[in-house]
Amino acid sequence: MQETRKGMLLVISGPSGAGKGTLYGRLLQADQTMGFSVSYTTRDPRPGEAEGKDYHFVSETEFAQMVADDGFLEYAQVHGHHYGTPLAPVREALERGQNIMLDIDPQGAMQVMEKAPECVSVFILPPSFGELRRRLEGRGTETQEEIERRLRNARGEVALMDRYQYLVINDVVETAYQTLQGIVDAEKQRSCRYFPVVDE
């Protein structure tokens, strides 16, 4: 049995605190077929960060040129700096049969779904807004004002969950991971990217 494959673009999104980063990390580690995209940013490298590994560090002018050239799958401004997922390397990886996974906030996810409608989109849900608050407070990295803002955003984002193809509740991480891996494995069997040849 010969077979060829096109890559899958997997978009993992969800409200801040739902745990998409943890699930992304687990999947990247466990699934050898899954790769990631290195984002572009206009912020300065932090100590220990390497060009092309953590980010591609570019100037505001270079970034603006890439935007003008329609070079991003999605981009956003956060705290005065720009961040973007480049389109060309992702497209090339997919054509080579490499799967690519993005861990991305809902605003970015909507842009990717617009630009790459063939993507597989998964929305990670918290079991409750109370639990989401506990997780955000437990991090200890955001101010109370920032936590309240993220909780308000979360309600709006959860209301739009039907824009995503799949929904996964992240109550117990291991269970949510298994469900996510199952979705990825099922999507590998899709006739739009899996081309088996029946031998004689």
Next chain:
Amino acid sequence: MQETRKGMLLVISGPSGAGKGTLYGRLLQADQTMGFSVSYTTRDPRPGEAEGKDYHFVSETEFAQMVADDGFLEYAQVHGHHYGTPLAPVREALERGQNIMLDIDPQGAMQVMEKAPECVSVFILPPSFGELRRRLEGRGTETQEEIERRLRNARGEVALMDRYQYLVINDVVETAYQTLQGIVDAEKQRSCRYFPVVDE
């Protein structure tokens, strides 16, 4: 976490001898959420067959009236008798949240995909045409002429595999079953039929 669900209509198809019946049986036994549809037929009951359990046995006139009323998801004539999958009970089951599975030949599967585009369609592939021949011959239930006819059909059906959403190669039954069950479990997470409510 509250949640409601709509049922999934799962269409399992493939060439004669690919093993869709075996996989259908395994899934029906293993997955408690999965139900089946009782077909209508105009042939006479065989010894031991019960009305409403094995088939709904109807006259040609009754069958023709159901066709006229657009009452079938699909129907076909085989060896002079009519067989059909009724639409109304399937729709009602899906609305109640019951999953329904159909084991159906490719011609019927195409009709179902036309009438119920929201269905989940899986095409079961043999590992090779040589193996398909061995399986058909091993059954000992068809004449050599009938086997040759089925093998010719199989080539045409395999050529149209991209009409189905998912492709599963049935080389080792246990592996194929696990893949199929994985597809079903993933499809249960689809936002079009899975409606979780995030608690406060």
